[in-house]
Amino acid sequence: MRDDIAAIFEQVLGRPVAISDDTDIVEDLGMDSLGVMNFVMAIEDFYDLSIPLDRVAQIQTVADLIRAVEELKSGTAA
Amino acid sequence: MRDDIAAIFEQVLGRPVAISDDTDIVEDLGMDSLGVMNFVMAIEDFYDLSIPLDRVAQIQTVADLIRAVEELKSGTAA
Amino acid sequence: MTILAKHAGYRQAYDALLAHGVDPLNVRFDSVLSPTEGLWNGRRTILLGTNNYLGLTFDSDCIERAVEATRGQGTGTTGSRVANGTYDGHKRLEEALADFYGREHAMVFSTGYQANLGVLSTLVGRGDHLMLDADSHASIYDGSRLGMAEVIRFRHNNPDDLYKRLRRLEGVPGDRLIVVEGIYSMLGDTAPLKEIAAVKRETGAYLLVDEAHSLGVLGRTGRGLAEAAGVEADVDFIVGTFSKSLGSVGGFCVSDSPDFDLLRIVCRPYMFTASLPPGVMASTHEALKKLRAEPALRVNLMRNATRLYDGLTAMGFQTGPEPNPIVAVTMPDQTTAGVFWKMLLESGLYINLAVPPATPANASLLRTSISAAHTIQQIDTALDIFADVGRKLGFLQSDRRRAAGAL
Amino acid sequence: MTILAKHAGYRQAYDALLAHGVDPLNVRFDSVLSPTEGLWNGRRTILLGTNNYLGLTFDSDCIERAVEATRGQGTGTTGSRVANGTYDGHKRLEEALADFYGREHAMVFSTGYQANLGVLSTLVGRGDHLMLDADSHASIYDGSRLGMAEVIRFRHNNPDDLYKRLRRLEGVPGDRLIVVEGIYSMLGDTAPLKEIAAVKRETGAYLLVDEAHSLGVLGRTGRGLAEAAGVEADVDFIVGTFSKSLGSVGGFCVSDSPDFDLLRIVCRPYMFTASLPPGVMASTHEALKKLRAEPALRVNLMRNATRLYDGLTAMGFQTGPEPNPIVAVTMPDQTTAGVFWKMLLESGLYINLAVPPATPANASLLRTSISAAHTIQQIDTALDIFADVGRKLGFLQSDRRRAAGAL
Numbered sequence: 001m002r003d004d005i006a007a008i009f010e011q012v013l014g015r016p017v018a019i020s021d022d023t024d025i026v027e028d029l030g031m032d033s034l035g036v037m038n039f040v041m042a043i044e045d046f047y048d049l050s051i052p053l054d055r056v057a058q059i060q061t062v063a064d065l066i067r068a069v070e071e072l073k074s075g076t077a078a
Numbered sequence: 079m080r081d082d083i084a085a086i087f088e089q090v091l092g093r094p095v096a097i098s099d100d101t102d103i104v105e106d107l108g109m110d111s112l113g114v115m116n117f118v119m120a121i122e123d124f125y126d127l128s129i130p131l132d133r134v135a136q137i138q139t140v141a142d143l144i145r146a147v148e149e150l151k152s153g154t155a156a
Numbered sequence: 157m158t159i160l161a162k163h164a165g166y167r168q169a170y171d172a173l174l175a176h177g178v179d180p181l182n183v184r185f186d187s188v189l190s191p192t193e194g195l196w197n198g199r200r201t202i203l204l205g206t207n208n209y210l211g212l213t214f215d216s217d218c219i220e221r222a223v224e225a226t227r228g229q230g231t232g233t234t235g236s237r238v239a240n241g242t243y244d245g246h247k248r249l250e251e252a253l254a255d256f257y258g259r260e261h262a263m264v265f266s267t268g269y270q271a272n273l274g275v276l277s278t279l280v281g282r283g284d285h286l287m288l289d290a291d292s293h294a295s296i297y298d299g300s301r302l303g304m305a306e307v308i309r310f311r312h313n314n315p316d317d318l319y320k321r322l323r324r325l326e327g328v329p330g331d332r333l334i335v336v337e338g339i340y341s342m343l344g345d346t347a348p349l350k351e352i353a354a355v356k357r358e359t360g361a362y363l364l365v366d367e368a369h370s371l372g373v374l375g376r377t378g379r380g381l382a383e384a385a386g387v388e389a390d391v392d393f394i395v396g397t398f399s400k401s402l403g404s405v406g407g408f409c410v411s412d413s414p415d416f417d418l419l420r421i422v423c424r425p426y427m428f429t430a431s432l433p434p435g436v437m438a439s440t441h442e443a444l445k446k447l448r449a450e451p452a453l454r455v456n457l458m459r460n461a462t463r464l465y466d467g468l469t470a471m472g473f474q475t476g477p478e479p480n481p482i483v484a485v486t487m488p489d490q491t492t493a494g495v496f497w498k499m500l501l502e503s504g505l506y507i508n509l510a511v512p513p514a515t516p517a518n519a520s521l522l523r524t525s526i527s528a529a530h531t532i533q534q535i536d537t538a539l540d541i542f543a544d545v546g547r548k549l550g551f552l553q554s555d556r557r558r559a560a561g562a563l
Numbered sequence: 564m565t566i567l568a569k570h571a572g573y574r575q576a577y578d579a580l581l582a583h584g585v586d587p588l589n590v591r592f593d594s595v596l597s598p599t600e601g602l603w604n605g606r607r608t609i610l611l612g613t614n615n616y617l618g619l620t621f622d623s624d625c626i627e628r629a630v631e632a633t634r635g636q637g638t639g640t641t642g643s644r645v646a647n648g649t650y651d652g653h654k655r656l657e658e659a660l661a662d663f664y665g666r667e668h669a670m671v672f673s674t675g676y677q678a679n680l681g682v683l684s685t686l687v688g689r690g691d692h693l694m695l696d697a698d699s700h701a702s703i704y705d706g707s708r709l710g711m712a713e714v715i716r717f718r719h720n721n722p723d724d725l726y727k728r729l730r731r732l733e734g735v736p737g738d739r740l741i742v743v744e745g746i747y748s749m750l751g752d753t754a755p756l757k758e759i760a761a762v763k764r765e766t767g768a769y770l771l772v773d774e775a776h777s778l779g780v781l782g783r784t785g786r787g788l789a790e791a792a793g794v795e796a797d798v799d800f801i802v803g804t805f806s807k808s809l810g811s812v813g814g815f816c817v818s819d820s821p822d823f824d825l826l827r828i829v830c831r832p833y834m835f836t837a838s839l840p841p842g843v844m845a846s847t848h849e850a851l852k853k854l855r856a857e858p859a860l861r862v863n864l865m866r867n868a869t870r871l872y873d874g875l876t877a878m879g880f881q882t883g884p885e886p887n888p889i890v891a892v893t894m895p896d897q898t899t900a901g902v903f904w905k906m907l908l909e910s911g912l913y914i915n916l917a918v919p920p921a922t923p924a925n926a927s928l929l930r931t932s933i934s935a936a937h938t939i940q941q942i943d944t945a946l947d948i949f950a951d952v953g954r955k956l957g958f959l960q961s962d963r964r965r966a967a968g969a970l
Contacts (some may be wrong), residue, residue, distance in 0.1 A: 034925045037697065041718065049730045053714035055709065057304075112518045115290065119311065128321045131300065131307035135711075159686050159738050159769050159799070160822045170828055180824045181827060184649050186634050188841075206640075206647045213637035222638055222842065223630050229595050230620035231629055231846040232811040233613075239915050240613045242591050266812065267673050269836040279566050294835035301709055303618045331566050355754070363565050399837030405673065420588060421577055422570045428701035429676035430806030435629065435842055439638040508646050528865040547794075 001066055008046060012039045021065035049073060081145055084126035086124060090117045127151060169490065169511070178494035180509040183501070190214050191403075191529040196506065204464075204524045204538050205507040209481050210372050210453045211529025212403035212446055217317040218439040225438035232433045236332065237264075242433030249441045252407035253408055256444060257379060257394060261416035263409050264437075266429045268368055268397030271407025274425035275364070275395055276335065277303035283330040286562040287318060287361065289337070291516045296335055296366065302425075305333075312340075312516065315351035322359040332361040337363070338370030342515055342523060344482030346374070349381050353390035364393040372401030372447045373481055378454055402443040404436050458541055460535050464526055467539040471552055484510070485522040485542075492549065493520035499545040505538055576897065576918070585901035587916040590908070592742050597621050598936040603913065611871075611931045611945050612915040616888050617860045618936025619810040619853055625846040632845035634777065636669040639840045644671075645827065648838030656848045660815055663851060664786060664801060668823035670816050673836045675775055676702040676805030678814025681832035682771070682802055684710035685744065690737040694725060694768065696744070696754070698923045703742055703773065709832075712740075719747075719923065722758035729766040739768040745777030745788035750921055751889030753781070756778055756788050760797035771800040779808030779854045785861055788793075809850040811843050864888055864935040867942050871933055878959055891917070892929040892949075900927035906952040912945055955962060 002019065009017045009029065017029060019044045025031060031039065036056075043065070044050055049061075059065050080097065087095045089105065095107060109117065114134075120143060121143070122128055127150045129137075137143050173180065187195040191211035194203050212218055225245060227474040235241040246264055253262035261275060265271040276299030280286050284305040288296060291312040299309040311317040319530065336347040344553055356363040367380035369469030378401075382391045392413065398406040409419075419426065447453070458481075465479035487493035490511050497509040500522070508523040515521055526535075546552045580587065601610050619625055630650060642648040653671055660669035672678035687693050691712040695703060698719040707714040718724040719855030729739060741763055743754040752876040756772070763770040774787035782790030784809075789798045799820065805813040816826075826833065854860070865888075870943035872886035881893040894900035899917050904916040906927070915930040922928055933942075953959045 032925070033920055037716070041697075041716075048731065050731055052716045053716065110518070111513055115309070119290075119309075126324065128308045128324055131309065158820050158822055159740065159822055159824045162688055162691075162738075163685070163825045164822070167822075167825060181645055181888075182649075183647070184651065184654055185647075186651055188640075188650060191637070203647065206642050208641040213639050215638075218638050219633055222633050226626055226629050226633070226842065226846075230598070230810070231622075231625050231843075232620050232806055232851075233595075234615040234620060234806055234810060235613050238588055238725065240590070240610065240913065242589075242592065243595060244593055247591055267677065267836050269832065270676065278570070281569055286570075294831050298709060298831055298835075302705060319725055330620075333566065346699050397837070399639055399641055403637070403641060405837050405840055405843075407943060413565050415565055415571070415574075418567045418570045418574060422573050423706055424701050425676065428705075429674050430804070430812050433812055433843060435633065436638075436812075436840060439633075443638075506647065 001069070002062065004046065005043070005062065005065065008042045012042055019062050021061065021066070023062045024060060025062065025065065026060070037074065043069065047073060079147070080140065083121070083140060083143065086120045087117065090120055097140050099139065099144070101140045102138060103140065103143065104138070121147065125151060137150065163390070172491065173494045176491060176495055176498070178498045178509075180494070180497060183506070189502060191527050192531075194506065197502060198499070201501070201504050201506050202534050202538055203506050204526065204530070205245055206527070207369070207400040207525045208403065208527045208529070209401040209457055209525070210403070210443070211445045211527040212401070215403070215443065215446060217446070218403060218442045221442040222435040222439035226433070226435035229434035231435070233431045235431065236427060236429060237431045238427050239352065239554060243431075243437070244436055245434050245437035245441070246431060249437050249444075250408075252441055252444055253410055254449065257410045259394075259410040260412045260414070261410065263416070263426065263495070264418060264432070265407040265409070265426055266432055268395075268407035269298075269403060270425040270429060270505055271395050271397070271409055272296050272366065272421040274419070275393060275409050276300055276333075277425070278419060278423045279362070279364070279393070280305035280331055280333045285325055285330060285332045287321065287332060287334045288332075289313065289335065291294055291340055291342070293337065293366065294514075313345065313348055315348055315355050318352065319355045322355065322361060332359065333364060334361050335364045335366065337447040338365055338367040338374060339480055339482060340516075341369055341523060342510055343476035343484050344480040345477050346370070346381055346480065349385040349387055349496075353387040355391055362392045363390055364395060365391050367394055367396045369400060369482060371396045373454065373457065378447050380452070389543065398436075398440045398443075401447060402440050404440045404443065406432050406436060406440060453528040455527065460528065460530045460532070461526045463532065463535050464524065464538065467535075468542060471539075471543055471546060473542070473546070473551070481526045483524045483526065487520040487522060491519045494520060496522060496545055496549055499548065501543060502542055503541045507539045570821070578662050579898065580901040581597045583898060583902055583905070585905045585916075586899070587904060588918060590913070598934050599938075599941055603908070606911060608908070608911050609911050609941050609945055610913050611937070612913055613934070614776070614807040614933070615810065615934045615936070616808040616864055617810070617850070617854060618934040619808070619850045620855060622810070622850065624853070625810060628849040629842040629846035633840070633842035636841035638842070640776070640838045642838065643834060643836060644838045645834050650838075650841055651842070652841050652844035653838060653847070656844050656851075659848055659851055659855065660817055663855065664817045666801075666817040667819045667821070669756065670818065670823070670826060670833065671839070672814040672816070672833055672838055674812060675802075675806055675814035676705075677832040678802050678804070678816055679703050680706040680709055680774065680828040681826070682800060682816050683707055683740075684832070685826060685830040686769070686771070687712035687738055687740045691850065692732060692735075692737060692739045693849065694728065694739060694741045696720065696742065698747055699742065700744065700773065700775070701921075720748060720755055722755055722762050725759065726762045726766070729762065729768060739766065740771060741768050742771045742773065745772055745774040745781060745921060746887055746889060747923075748776055748889065749917055749928060750883035750891050751887040752884050753777070753788055753887065756792040756794055760794040762793075763797055769799045770797055771802060772798050773802045775802070775804045776807060776889060778803045780864065791799045805843075805847045805850075808854060809847050811847045811850065813839050813843060860935040864933065867935065867937045867939070870935045870939065870942050871931065871945065874942075875949060878946075878950055878953060880949070880953070880958070888933045890931045890933065894927045894929060897927045899960070900929060903929060903952055903956060907948055908956065910948045910952060912948045
């Protein structure tokens with residue numbers, strides 16, 4: 001999943017990125033709020049799901065994002 | 079912990095209650111919003127912690143409550 | 157099924173009142189004649205539940221300033237303050253508020269509700285803590301929900317409980333903001349502000365006081381509870397409204413915080429709403445001048461409030477803890493409260509029926525609010541009507557036991 | 564450190580503008596002379612950024628109705644609608660709005676911001692889904708935050724993306740409410756409402772349209788986009804504001820939902836705020852009558868809007884997708900936008916500077932809004948000023964390349 005996410009980051013940012021679980025999406029990747037939104041929408045398209053706004057607000061690192069996608073895919077999101 | 083919580087329920091409600099992890103605090107125990115608030119404050123006093131409002135809103139069952147108290151006591155709350 | 161069906165449960169309590177012929181949500185005044193009298197069902201009715209503390213809604217100077225501004229500057233601004241909505245009248249009112257409070261900065265909002273929403277959701281954010289009195293007004297709770305700070309409730313008017321909760325946060329990073337009200341809107345009790353200010357100082361928290369019901373009511377010059385308690389220096393932010401003592405609509409915040417104007421570029425309930433019409437700014441500004449120039453208004457107000465409070469208490473009604481321009485009588489249950497309220501209205505006295513969940517401790521209340529414009533005669537008539545209805549419903553017997561058969 | 568220091572980052576962008584002598588947040592009109600002219604820095608300035616679509620703020624009938632109501636009923640109600648704040652004028656305006664829209668129910672709020680806050684936070688709750696256009700107004704986002712529903716954004720004006728997201732929710736219990744705007748406030752584009760209504764029908768969702776910028780602007784009788792698109796029967800709730808075409812302040816919601824009045828006992832931003840002053844209700848009611856009686860206002864408005872849109876587009880400026888009374892010119896960056904805006908103002912033309920994060924796609928915009936009250940001469944003067952400043956800043960060269968040295 002991390003490879004797919006890295007590919008989506010590259011597509012949105014237009015440059016290659018190295019990510020790990022601890023990568024902070026805003027701070028480390030230098031995304032502004034518009035960038036985050038475009039990125040979230042690309043992730044949603046790729047995995048065919050919607051991430052509700054309050055979940056988006058809780059996502060800070062790549063690990064948070066992976067957990068959110070996994071929970072939403074398996075239908076166990078709080 | 080469940081015994082302590084049951085004792086606090088009895089104190090707030092003024093009657094003995096049987097609880098399990100699945101007990102729904104509002105539906106099964108017939109508490110209104112004031113009752114819930116008094117109960118939450120009694121729990122807070124007993125465990126010497128504060129449960130933020132958004133956490134209170136997420137608590138539905140006794141198991142949710144136990145998890146919230148445990149997380150807040152150990153400082154791992156989200 | 158409709159989308160609103162989820163709220164149908166709320167209708168039951170209301171329907172129970174309707175079944176007794178009590179319809180508190182559909183009181184429509186044919187006409188309002190003065191700050192203290194309205195026409196209801198074609199009958200002159202004493203208004204004793206309008207928060208019109210200084211009675212300035214019919215002040216001829218306030219009206220004429222509103223008329224001039226409407227004629228000169230139009231019926232509205234059609235824009236937010238940050239776009240085209242800053243007229244001379246908005247700036248002058250902000251300057252007058254800052255001057256009145258002796259503060260560096262003042263900001264005007266389009267409603268008092270939005271003032272609380274805006275200030276509370278902006279001053280604290282993620283990682284901060286908002287400490288709310290459990291009996292806070294809905295606008296304070298809604299403001300806390302709009303923001304991202306952790307919200308912690310402390311027991312109503314209990315500085316020790318507040319202190320305990322702040323102590324639990326020791327070592328946790330982030331700001332803490334304590335929020336209390338000058339006069340609480342349901343029971344008319346004041347916050348123990350001296351003690352709360354001491355907690356604030358000891359714990360390094362910030363303190364905000366909502367003086368909605370105490371502006372023009374408390375304090376030597378009418379600035380509210382912070383002035384009356386002598387702790388203005390400890391209060392970092394004061395929020396208030398124009399829709400009570402100042403007789404119009406709108407809200408404000410004043411502060412000495414040097415970077416206060418940052419609010420103007422980050423506070424969404426300020427930035428994304430149309431500013432108030434010139435006429436509203438003008439009548440509010442004039443009312444503030446009257447508030448300052450006529451301390452006799454506060455003297456009359458407290459004379460009336462104390463007379464009503466003492467009279468109701470002497471009859472044996474259960475009133476709040478102190479005489480203030482809000483006097484509430486606690487009823488044994490919602491139906492009794494509703495029937496009592498309806499009989500008062502039909503006898504020519506309008507007050508507020510306040511029932512759960514909007515009330516502290518789920519009480520059913522007959523809530524009155526007093527104006528400087530009430531005559532002593534009107535207060536005495538109100539007391540007579542209370543006594544009459546109270547007798548009919550079995551409240552004023554020597555043992556003060558409610559006659560079970562009265563309903 | 565102050566409690567507001569957490570927002571200091573926002574000051575940087577603003578300080579960068581200030582460094583160029585651009586201060587869009589402190590435009591204070593000494594006086595507003597008409598719907599289309601104000602006095603700024605002692606100079607007569609054309610107002611082309613006020614959302615005053617029908618130019619009714621100085622209508623003599625609207626003003627006189629406000630004056631009469633203020634003199635007769637006072638400067639304010641000093642209470643919420645559910646307490647003492649329901650005057651005859653509030654009820655009559657609600658009846659007039661219901662009649663205008665041909666709907667069973669209408670409810671008036673104290674601001675348009677609070678109308679969105681109240682309706683969105685109440686119609687859907689825990690377990691429901693709120694489907695928002697990504698470019699929604701701040702009041703829609705704030706209303707979604709106040710409520711407990713899951714909030715899902717779909718791509719701006721993209722019915723396919725909306726459909727895809729609703730399809731993903733198939734089998735999930737709870738209501739879905741789609742929220743779109745008649746005219747989007749930044750670029751002046753309309754929602755593809757016919758297609759969105761089809762998605763709504765196919766997925767069993769509810770549909771709410773915010774006609775804030777389209778009331779009195781679009782539709783054969785001025786009811787807005789739903790009327791213009793011929794899909795009023797599919798729209799369950801319409802929200803709007805009085806602070807644009809109706810020239811005052813306040814908001815409303817109309818609907819045919821049979822249990823609509825439940826909102827009056829559960830909707831907190833309606834229940835816990837003072838109602839609007841009698842004068843505001845009166846001028847708004849009169850403006851609604853004018854809107855209905857004078858379709859020529861809409862003709863003039865669209866004539867002016869099209870003339871400005873076509874003129875700016877012909878000069879080579881990058882405008883929005885369709886001619887509407889909001890016309891925005893996209894600038895290459897924030898500093899250029901700020902300098903352009905300042906030079907327009909100093910040339911006698913007031914418009915809005917709109918910069919990130921308040922704009923779609925983080926664009927820097929010169930936003931204009933047009934009024935029926937503008938003369939053709941004023942529109943042409945505005946075009947001349949745009950051309951003049953555009954030339955000075957190097958925009959109107961044949962290759963439309965911005966002269967790098969212009970700043």
